[in-house]
Every structure is written in C-alpha cells, then in structure tokens.
Amino acid sequence: MSDxxxxxxxxxxxxxxxxxxxxxxxxxxxxxFLEDLDPANLRVAVSLGAGKPLGTDAEAAAAVxxxxxxxxxxxxxRVIADALARFAAATVTDLGSxxxxxxxxxxxxxxxxxxxxxxxxxxxxxxxxxxxxxxxxLFDGRAWAVTAHPQSRTDAxxxxxxxxxxxxxFPVRLTPAQHDEAVALVSHLPQVASTVVAGMLxxxxxxxxxxxxxxxxDVTRIAGGDPELWTQILSANAEPVARLxxxxxxxxxxxxxxxxxxxxxxxxVEDLRRSLExxxxxxxxxxxxxxxxxxxxxxxxxxxxxxxxxxxxxxxDVSAAGVNIEDVRIDHSPGTPAGLVELSVDxxxxxxxxxxLARHGWDVHG
Amino acid sequence: MSDxxxxxxxxxxxxxxxxxxxxxxxxxxxxxFLEDLDPANLRVAVSLGAGKPLGTDAEAAAAVxxxxxxxxxxxxxRVIADALARFAAATVTDLGSxxxxxxxxxxxxxxxxxxxxxxxxxxxxxxxxxxxxxxxxLFDGRAWAVTAHPQSRTDAxxxxxxxxxxxxxFPVRLTPAQHDEAVALVSHLPQVASTVVAGMLxxxxxxxxxxxxxxxxDVTRIAGGDPELWTQILSANAEPVARLxxxxxxxxxxxxxxxxxxxxxxxxVEDLRRSLExxxxxxxxxxxxxxxxxxxxxxxxxxxxxxxxxxxxxxxDVSAAGVNIEDVRIDHSPGTPAGLVELSVDxxxxxxxxxxLARHGWDVHG
Numbered sequence: 001m002s003d004x005x006x007x008x009x010x011x012x013x014x015x016x017x018x019x020x021x022x023x024x025x026x027x028x029x030x031x032x033f034l035e036d037l038d039p040a041n042l043r044v045a046v047s048l049g050a051g052k053p054l055g056t057d058a059e060a061a062a063a064v065x066x067x068x069x070x071x072x073x074x075x076x077x078r079v080i081a082d083a084l085a086r087f088a089a090a091t092v093t094d095l096g097s098x099x100x101x102x103x104x105x106x107x108x109x110x111x112x113x114x115x116x117x118x119x120x121x122x123x124x125x126x127x128x129x130x131x132x133x134x135x136x137x138l139f140d141g142r143a144w145a146v147t148a149h150p151q152s153r154t155d156a157x158x159x160x161x162x163x164x165x166x167x168x169x170f171p172v173r174l175t176p177a178q179h180d181e182a183v184a185l186v187s188h189l190p191q192v193a194s195t196v197v198a199g200m201l202x203x204x205x206x207x208x209x210x211x212x213x214x215x216x217x218d219v220t221r222i223a224g225g226d227p228e229l230w231t232q233i234l235s236a237n238a239e240p241v242a243r244l245x246x247x248x249x250x251x252x253x254x255x256x257x258x259x260x261x262x263x264x265x266x267x268x269v270e271d272l273r274r275s276l277e278x279x280x281x282x283x284x285x286x287x288x289x290x291x292x293x294x295x296x297x298x299x300x301x302x303x304x305x306x307x308x309x310x311x312x313x314x315x316x317d318v319s320a321a322g323v324n325i326e327d328v329r330i331d332h333s334p335g336t337p338a339g340l341v342e343l344s345v346d347x348x349x350x351x352x353x354x355x356x357l358a359r360h361g362w363d364v365h366g
Numbered sequence: 367m368s369d370x371x372x373x374x375x376x377x378x379x380x381x382x383x384x385x386x387x388x389x390x391x392x393x394x395x396x397x398x399f400l401e402d403l404d405p406a407n408l409r410v411a412v413s414l415g416a417g418k419p420l421g422t423d424a425e426a427a428a429a430v431x432x433x434x435x436x437x438x439x440x441x442x443x444r445v446i447a448d449a450l451a452r453f454a455a456a457t458v459t460d461l462g463s464x465x466x467x468x469x470x471x472x473x474x475x476x477x478x479x480x481x482x483x484x485x486x487x488x489x490x491x492x493x494x495x496x497x498x499x500x501x502x503x504l505f506d507g508r509a510w511a512v513t514a515h516p517q518s519r520t521d522a523x524x525x526x527x528x529x530x531x532x533x534x535x536f537p538v539r540l541t542p543a544q545h546d547e548a549v550a551l552v553s554h555l556p557q558v559a560s561t562v563v564a565g566m567l568x569x570x571x572x573x574x575x576x577x578x579x580x581x582x583x584d585v586t587r588i589a590g591g592d593p594e595l596w597t598q599i600l601s602a603n604a605e606p607v608a609r610l611x612x613x614x615x616x617x618x619x620x621x622x623x624x625x626x627x628x629x630x631x632x633x634x635v636e637d638l639r640r641s642l643e644x645x646x647x648x649x650x651x652x653x654x655x656x657x658x659x660x661x662x663x664x665x666x667x668x669x670x671x672x673x674x675x676x677x678x679x680x681x682x683d684v685s686a687a688g689v690n691i692e693d694v695r696i697d698h699s700p701g702t703p704a705g706l707v708e709l710s711v712d713x714x715x716x717x718x719x720x721x722x723l724a725r726h727g728w729d730v731h732g
Contacts, residue, residue, distance in 0.1 A: 044677065047672075048678050049674060049677075049678040124580075125579065132694050172573065178574075182570075182573075182575075185566060185567070185570055185574060187577070187579065187581060189566065191581065192621055193562075193585060196621065196641075197559050197648075198644075198645040199644040199648045200551060200648065205548075208544070208547065208548035209552065209652060210509050211538065211548050211552050213490060213508065213552070215491070218584040218585070218587050218588065219559060219560050220556070220645075220648070220652065221581075221649070222585065223645035225642075227643045227645075231635060231638050231642060234625060235628050235635065235638070239626075241622075241625055242622040243622075245622035246622045248563065248566065249618035249619040252614055253611070253615040255558055255562065256611035257608075259601070262604050272597050272601070273593050273594065275565065276561055276596050278568060279562065279586075279589035279590075280589065280590055282563075282564035283564040283586045283587070286578050286583060308412050308415060309415040311410065312414050
C-alpha cells in the first residue's frame with residue numbers, strides 16, 4: 001500500500017485495540033513499531049506479529065509519521081500530548097471510546113497546538129481484553145469514527161481516515177460531541193443495561209440458571225467486559241449516559257406498572273404491546289452486519305410442489321450450492337396446487353443459485 | 367428408537383416450536399401428525415418434513431399416545447383440555463413459556479382429571495416465528511423444563527422427559543411456580559430489557575446508528591421477537607416479571623445518579639466499579655453453551671521462543687490441526703528468554719494437538 005499517507009506507524013499501548021491495529025496494518029504491509037509500559041503486553045504483541053518494539057531507536061522514532069494511542073481512557077489526554085511532543089512530524093490519533101474528554105485533557109497537557117491531533121474510535125472490540133484477544137480482522141467492515149476538532153489539519157484528518165481504511169474499516173466523520181452522544185446510546189447504555197441484567201443473576205438458584213437460553217447469553221455477553229476499563233469509559237461520558245439511563249429506568253418502571261395493572265382486555269395490554277412493538281421498530285433500524293444496509297438482496301421465486309418434504313429438499317439443495325438464504329417468503333395463494341417460495345439471497349449469489357436449482361430439477365426461470 | 371414410551375405423536379400448532387418438535391421427532395424416527403388452524407402453517411410444516419396432517423383420520427387419532435400442544439399462551443389452557451378429551455389414551459404436554467397459568471386455565475376448561483397432563487417448556491427459540499424458522503436441531507443440548515403437578519401420573523412425567531431427550535434436550539424437573547420464577551429472571555426480564563434498549567433507538571440519528579457494533583446487536587437481538595406472543599407471555603407471568611423490572615429500574619436510576627455524582631477519586635467511582643464487577647460475576651454464573659459447565663478443558667503448556675511472530679505461528683499450527691482454543695494464558699516470568707503458553711482445549715483434543723505441535727517442531731511433552 002504505497003499510496004498511504006504514512007509509512008511508519010507507532011502504536012502506543014499494546015492492548016486489545018492497539019495490537020489489533022498493529023496486526024491490521026502489518027496485514028496491509030505497513031511498518032509498525034510498538035510501545036507498552038507493560039513488557040509482557042509488548043512481548044505478546046510482538047510475538048503475535050503486530051510489529052517491532054520501538055525501544056530506544058531514535059532513528060526509527062524520528063521517521064514515525066503516524067502515532068496511534070491505544071491506552072485506557074484516563075491516560076488518553078496525557079499520552080496524546082506526549083506523543084505530539086515526541087513524534088514532532090507525525091499525525092497523532094487515538095482509539096479511545098470517548099472523544100470530548102480526551103480532546104480537553106490533551107489540550108490541558110499539550111505544550112503546543114493540537115493541530116496534528118485527530119480523534120479516532122474504531123467501533124469494534126471484545127468482552128476480552130489484552131493483546132491475546134487481538135485480531136487482524138477486528139475492524140473489517142466496521143465503522144471508525146474520525147473526530148476532527150476545529151484546529152485539526154486537513155492532512156491529519158486524511159491520514160486518520162486512511163488509517164481506518166487500511167485497517168479494513170470505513171471512516172465516519174463526527175464532531176467529538178456528536179460522537180459522545182452517539183456512543184452513549186449505541187454502546188454505553190447497552191453496556192450498563194447488560195451489566196444490570198447480569199448482576200441480577202448473582203443471587204439466582206443453580207437450577208433456575210440452567211434454564212438460561214441464548215437470549216440471556218446475548219443480552220449479558222458484554223457485561224463480561226473489563227470493569228476498570230468501563231469505569232473509565234462511563235466516567236468520561238457521564239452526563240449523556242446518565243440522561244439515557246434515567247430514561248430507560250423510567251420506561252422499565254412503566255413496563256412493570258403496566259404488568260401490575262393487567263386485566264384481560266384492559267388498555268394496559270395495549271400499552272404493553274405498543275412498547276414491545278417499539279422495540280421491534282428500534283432493532284430494525286440497526287444497520288446490518290458490517291454496516292450494510294438491508295435490501296441489497298435479490299428475490300428468487302421457486303414454484304414448490306405440494307408434497308411433504310419438498311421445502312426441506314429445496315433448502316438442502318440451496319445449502320449444498322453454498323448459498324446463504326437471508327429470508328424466505330411463501331406465497332399462500334389458497335386453492336393453488338403448488339406454492340411459490342421466494343428466496344432472498346445476496347445479489348452476487350443469484351447465478352450460482354439458479355444454476356444449482358435447475359440442475360436439481362427445480363422449475364426456475366432466470 | 368423403539369424404546370420410547372410413545373409411538374404416535376400429534377403436534378397441535380405448527381408454529382416455530384411445534385414444527386421444530388415435529389422435525390426433531392421425525393429425525394428420531396417417530397411417527398408425527400400435525401394440526402394447525404391455519405392451513406398455510408400446516409402446509410409449510412408438512413412441506414418441511416415435520417409430519418403428516420392428522421386431518422379427520424379417526425384411526426390415527428385413536429392411536430396417538432402423546433399430544434404436544436404448541437399454541438400461543440392465551441390459548442394454551444383450552445387446547446390442553448381439548449387434547450385431553452380428544453386423545454383419551456395420550457399423555458398431553460405443551461411447549462408454553464409460562465406454566466402456572468397454563469395449568470390453572472387447563473383445570474378451568476377440562477371436564478375430567480388433569481392426571482395425563484404434564485407441562486413442558488423447551489428453553490430454545492428464535493427471534494423469528496412461524497414454521498419457516500423451525501429447525502430439527504433447535505433443542506439440541508438445551509434445557510427442557512418438565513413441570514409436573516401433584517396429580518400428574520408418573521408414566522406421563524416419564525413420557526415428557528423422554529420427549530425432551532428424543533428432541534436432543536435434557537429434562538429439568540421444576541414445579542410450575544419454580545419454573546415461572548426462573549423464566550421471569552432468565553427469559554422475561556432480559557426480553558423487556560432488550561426491548562426497552564431497542565426502543566431507545568427509534569429516535570436516533572442515522573449517522574449515530576452507523577456506529578452500532580456487535581454489543582448493541584447482541585443486547586437487542588431478542589427485541590425483534592413477536593410483540594403479540596410476548597404480550598401474552600408477559601401477561602401470563604406478570605407478577606414475578608413486574609417485581610424484577612422494578613428492581614432493575616431502581617438499579618439503573620442508581621447507576622445514573624452515581625454517574626452524576628462522579629468526581630475524580632470520589633466514592634462514586636468505587637460504586638460504579640462495584641456495580642460493573644457485579645455484572646461480571648453474574649454473567650460468569652451462566653452455564654456454558656449447551657448447558658456445559660466450564661472447567662472440562664485441559665491445559666497444554668507450550669514453551670514459546672522469544673522471537674517476533676512465534677505466537678502467530680503457534681495459533682496457525684493449532685488451527686490447522688482443527689483444534690479449538692478455549693482459552694490462552696501466557697506465563698510472564700520476567701527475565702526468562704522464552705515464555706510459556708498454556709493452551710486450554712477440550713480434553714478429547716489433547717492427543718491430536720500434541721501430535722500436531724510436535725510435528726511442527728514445538729517442544730511439547732505429552
């Protein structure tokens with residue numbers, strides 16, 4: 001990738017995020033140096049192939065043109081300011097979860113202008129922490145918030161956007177304040193909600209917990225995140241998160257009151273149904289995996305003979321063709337001897353699907 | 367499976383759950399008949415291979431020895447009572463999410479004793495509904511609550527436990543009241559929490575939602591469930607759910623108040639950290655996938671040369687051997703030239719792993 005606006009990157013902080021950036025940049029052929037106060041972290045990151053230790057190599061340090069700060073939120077401002085001073089020719093960015101506080105802190109600590117600093121926040125992570133959980137593909141297809149401030153230089157903003165792209169992510173420009181409002185909703189609120197629900201399990205009987213299914217596991221998975229890290233993240237974004245938490249708490253009390261008032265055919269049933277429908281509407285607004293918008297699928301109609309097992313045979317044939325079914329609809333026209341199945345599949349998979357179905361005797365017309 | 371205590375099963379209600387039971391029983395070689403008020407549902411279930419339509423076949427009906435009721439909660443009691451009357455020699459069970467209300471309702475509708483009825487609740491589902499979402503493996507490795515009441519016959523309880531096992535699940539005996547308390551915590555509370563968080567997304571800006579990551583998707587996945595179904599489930603278990611919802615709402619207000627009081631080094635920071643740790647403790651109490659207890663893994667120590675990329679090479683070799691790494695620890699002894707990596711893998715995979723590592727030149731000693 002010789003067209004990147006940087007050639008030598010230093011990643012400061014070889015935790016989950018920093019090490020993953022190192023791995024992703026190495027994958028893209030970029031020269032990466034690593035730093036971490038903890039020699040064990042550094043050793044693991046180097047051993048994973050995320051880069052070389054920067055150590056005291058003054059020549060390498062002088063050649064660094066992009067510094068990526070991946071340290072805990074409470075240390076961000078100081079380390080950003082430090083990186084601006086140490087790497088005098090470099091663009092400096094960070095991977096922190098809260099952007100307004102990091103910018104303010106960096107301004108407090110910096111001796112000179114912050115014009116080479118542009119905030120960054122890749123929207124990926126793991127409930128595990130540390131370099132051992134790092135992956136080169138952690139950012140593939142994910143959003144990467146790029147939060148320029150009024151003094152940020154244009155070339156610095158472009159360098160951080162290029163970093164996001166080189167790591168497989170897509171950059172999203174937001175102001176620091178817009179970013180913090182957004183993550184309060186899409187990240188910090190669900191984190192606390194997950195934590196509170198998981199906390200309710202501490203007192204539960206063993207033979208009650210054995211009934212736990214995938215739903216509870218999904219809702220509580222992120223509650224396993226590092227409490228120290230999350231204390232720092234939530235503290236740095238306290239005001240927007242507190243506002244949303246009060247709102248959610250009010251809605252939960254309201255749902256409980258509705259349940260207490262239930263009688264058959266009372267208006268409380270309608271209230272309950274409406275709040276459940278509101279949740280469905282909300283979850284449907286989420287972009288698909290990898291930020292893809294829904295609706296890029298093609299519908300392939302297949303006439304279905306009215307015999308037992310035909311749908312099972314159709315699904316088996318589609319699966320054997322290696323095609324993923326995203327959605328299925330069946331036309332229930334009454335009185336017709338055969339039904340019509342509409343398979344929604346990725347646009348690109350349509351030719352292979354039609355070919356495979358025709359080969360297995362299904363009556364498809366391209 | 368000729369040792370099953372039933373030979374002919376009727377599944378009443380060919381939705382997601384009923385059709386999945388049909389598919390799982392067909393997989394086990396059991397003869398299955400299907401009924402559904404909606405002819406389209408019935409046709410899809412038959413076409414998937416979940417069984418044959420019972421229709422007006424009086425001979426088949428007379429031979430049914432197990433009836434499985436898979437209808438919405440509000441209809442459960444009536445349909446259970448009806449099944450007891452229609453299939454006079456059969457054990458009757460259901461797949462409903464709430465057990466005390468179903469038992470009471472069945473008692474109201476039944477002309478005679480409920481001794482052939484034993485409640486059941488397989489702990490599996492999907493945010494999708496209807497027979498098209500059904501799968502033969504839906505219950506594999508899942509808990510299946512079996513809720514006998516004092517009048518239940520022993521042979522009926524055994525038949526329902528055999529049904530759970532035949533569908534790939536493991537039976538868990540609970541009283542109806544114990545069951546309802548348990549699912550209020552492990553299923554209904556997370557459902558409402560997920561719904562409320564998802565509902566908060568309805569008013570969010572598009573370019574805020576693009577920052578949504580896997581965490582929010584996991585927390586809100588079950589919010590996509592059928593509002594009508596969940597209205598009925600929550601209504602049938604209103605009191606235990608309302609109690610938990612008030613408790614969770616109080617904790618959320620408390621978390622918000624803590625965030626509002628934060629100052630560096632204030633005791634509020636400690637409160638926040640403690641509540642986050644409580645969530646970690648709770649989520650660690652959840653049984654593993656398929657109800658497996660953690661700790662059945664073996665640790666394989668591998669000395670690691672202190673050269674860049676060695677850990678990456680080790681992981682690649684393990685992966686090529688087809689072995690799944692459940693956990694990794696690195697011994698960080700300072701001053702030693704080489705580190706020691708401890709790979710946790712399934713007990714059964716140890717011999718293959720040792721052989722593969724030795725073949726790739728790793729210094730392992732079985």
